[in-house]
Amino acid sequence: MPEILITLIKIIAIVFVFVMGLASLLTLFGDRKLSAKVQNRVGPMQAQFFGQSLAGIPHFLSDAVKMIFKEHVAPKGAHKFLYAIAPSLVFIPMLLGWAVIPFMDHYCVGEVQVLANYQEVCHGEYKNYFQIMNFNSGLLFAFAIASVSVYGAAIAGWASNSKFSMLGGLRSTAQMISYEVSLGLSLAGILLIYSTLDFNQMVLEQGTMLWGWIPLWGIVMQPVAFFIFFLAGMAETKRAPFDLPEGESEIVAGYHTEYSSMNFGIIQLSEYAATIFIAALITVIFLGGWQVPYLYADGFYFGGIADPALHIELPYIVTTVLRVVAMLSKIVFIVWLQFMMRWTLPRFRYDQVMVLGWKILLPLSLANLVITAIIVAIF
Incomplete structure (x- = not known):
């Protein structure tokens, strides 16, 4: 296998799959679900997929969609x-x-x-x-x-x-x-x-x-x-x-x-x-x-x-x-x-x-x- 292909596979597996995947999931399981457990509450469950909360995963996906489609606004006077x-x-x-x-x-x-x-x-x-x-x-x-x-x-x-x-x-x-x-x-x-x-x-x-x-x-x-x-x-x-x-x-x-x-x-x-x-x-x-x-x-x-x-x-x-x-x-x-x-x-x-x-x-x-x-x- 060419070295450049091996390097690309490593970058995808480490950076985009492991790091970015885990970082994305931490927005749900690290900040929301874990905090809910520590504070003795349920956590995110309103966003559902076919009537199922699925441990809050739909909430995580809806956050991502909202973030992508929100308007980008630069404040007046900003560089x-x-x-x-x-x-x-x-x-x-x-x-x-x-x-x-x-x-x-x-x-x-x-x-x-x-x-x-x-x-x-x-x-x-x-x-x-x-x-x-x-x-x-x-x-x-x-x-x-x-x-x-x-x-x-x-x-x-x-x-x-x-x-x-x-x-x-x-x-x-x-x-x-x-x-x-x-x-x-x-x-x-x-x-x-x-x-x-x-x-x-x-x-x-x-x-x-x-x-x-x-x-x-x-x-x-x-x-x-x-x-x-x-x-x-x-x-x-x-x-x-x-x-x-x-x-x-x-x-x-x-x-x-x-x-x-x-x-x-x-x-x-x-x-x-x-x-x-x-x-x-x-x-x-x-x-x-x-x-x-x-x-x-x-x-x-x-x-x-x-x-x-x-x-x-x-x-x-x-x-x-x-x-x-x-x-x-x-x-x-x-x-x-x-x-x-x-x-x-x-x-x-x-x-x-x-x-x-x-x-x-x-x-x-x-x-x-x-x-x-x-x-x-x-x-």
Whole structure:
């Protein structure tokens, strides 16, 4: 199969099927149905298909139709060009970042051998089927692309010629820049331990077992960094309880107050896509990515490589599917956790958001980096 066709299939499967599909469904199951469960109410059920509510799916479809056919209105005095491109500057970086997220290791076309140190050796040719772009500095690429969305929110707030949008844009810029500092520093300890910027290599490093039963995932090696990254990542997505840039009770809808039709829909989808992207980063860096404890290329080794009696042999294609499913399941779990926090915790005040970012998370990330550096230097 030509490489260009393989790349197109990967883009369609990862970006348009998984990311956009899940982001669209989150508008229903994340915001509406989950919030209804938390608040002990039914949730959307009025829109029906042949008299059936079908778990709210017709409501989700009617929302999409309404969004497409609503009139696009630009406010008087808005900067037409910047107002038009701002949603794209928010949306496109969230999609480009998925180019470096690996959903499985390179696929081996040939025989795979598992060595005594749990390393998998391919006697054949490796194919990059589960990552759009094989990039050895994927971590830098992901952060560089994601940071562009700051410009989109700021431009949307300014170009709308609205005081509420302007306040939302200023809040978004201050919040995202503030938490990007802690977000980056929290990963410095991970880089000291794994000594790589390659997401594939990071996940492979997390495939070993301590004392034969503890998976050396990033969360085990760097629990403080996981805590900091998770909170800072939620602040970067601008979702509750960090939704100050959209504070409905204060500034209407923040930086996207003046947007309607699909421009508004694109901004909303980008926030859901950002939530999924943060979950994918957490999965790859801290939760072992596609790694499943005791599962290797040729099956499960519950007693270690040295004990073949507890080896459950599986075909390579089956272990590959199990690893991809594990990766997707971890992402969905982290997304669910973010939405549970959204519907459980009240919104922070703006001063509390800044205090948390600069006076709590930043010192914690610096302390974690110093302690990690000392431990790595000693051992």
